[in-house]
Amino acid sequence: MLMTARDGLHPGTASQPPWDAFNLGNHVGDEPADVQRHREELAAALQAQPVWLQQVHGNRVVRLSSQTLTTLAETQADGAVTTEPGLVCAIMVADCLPILLAAPEGRGVAALHAGWRGLAGAADLNGLGIAHTGVAALCEAASCDPVDxxxxxxxxxxxxAFQVGPDVLSGFGVDPAQSHPRFIPQSANRWLADLAGLAADRLQTLGLHRIEGGHWCTVSAPSRFFSFRRDRVTGRQAACIWLTGL
Incomplete structure (x- = not known):
């Protein structure tokens, strides 16, 4: 498991402002050659190949394998699962929440991209969020239960830092007139939302008990993390998880 930071793997990172320095997103206006250099450096450091998705704030999860590797690269999905060593499930973020999952005994791993819409299962997702589909996909692939x-x-x-309106509360099925521990009122029709806390709640509801992390704010750490909410035009860091085969 690895989480990149904006200052990169070494001082010689390529991207220039406002994407400086170790930007891994090829869809944010940065020079394609610089992004490719960073992706190659990451693969070399991991000694495994990250599979990059075209994330769309949905709930689709794809299963990575050596047979489907070339066809799945840059496919539209917000999660990846694999049971094969050497394939890296990679998620790019710059305020959205990366969720990394591991099955017991090295039987499988998954990486999920959870913005509020994808986590809530908003709009045409009909309440079925990325946590639901991701946990189900990994459990099926690894032949285990969510509690594992x-x-x-x-x-x-x-x-x-995450100020939201009533549409976000509605997406999570929360009545704006009622108090909720993950939504703190600020003013008329504005709340502060706890995205990581909402994700932890969803995972617990699905049966997971061993949940760690979620303590770092991208907005408040400009030297460490890219943040779309803070900077608008910016790069992307990545969360990666893979099986080593050892």
């Missing part, structure tokens, strides 16, 4: 899984929540927009 371990989860790690990476850096995301923190609970003191």
């Amino acid at each position: 899984l371990r989860a790690w929540l990476g850096p995301c927009i923190g609970p003191t």
Whole structure:
């Protein structure tokens, strides 16, 4: 498991402002050659190949294998699962929450991209969020139950920075007139939302008990993390998980 930071693997990272320095996103306006250099450096450091997705704030999870590797690269999905060593499930973020899952005995891993819409299962997802589909996909692939899984929540927009409107509460099925521990009222029709806390709640509801992380705020750490909410035009860091085969 590895989480990258914006200052990169070494001082010689390529991207220039506002994408400086170790940007891994090829969809944010950065020079493609610089992004490719960073992706190659990451693969070399991991000694395994990250599979990059085209994330769309949905709930689709793809299963990575050596047979489907070339066809799945840059496919539209917000989660990846694998049971094969050497394939890296990689999620790019810059305020959204990366969720990494591991099955017991090295039987499988998964990486999920959880913005509020994908986590809530909002709009046409009909309440079926990325946590639901991701946990189900890994359990099926690894032949285990949700209680067997371990989860790690990476850096995301923190609970003191994520100001939302009633549409977000509605997406999570929360009545704005009622108090809720994950939504703190600020003013008329504005709340501070705890994205990592909401994800932990969802995972617990699905049966997971071993949940760690979720303590780092991307917005409040500009030297360490990219943040779309803070900077608008910026890069992407990545959360990666893979099986070593050892």
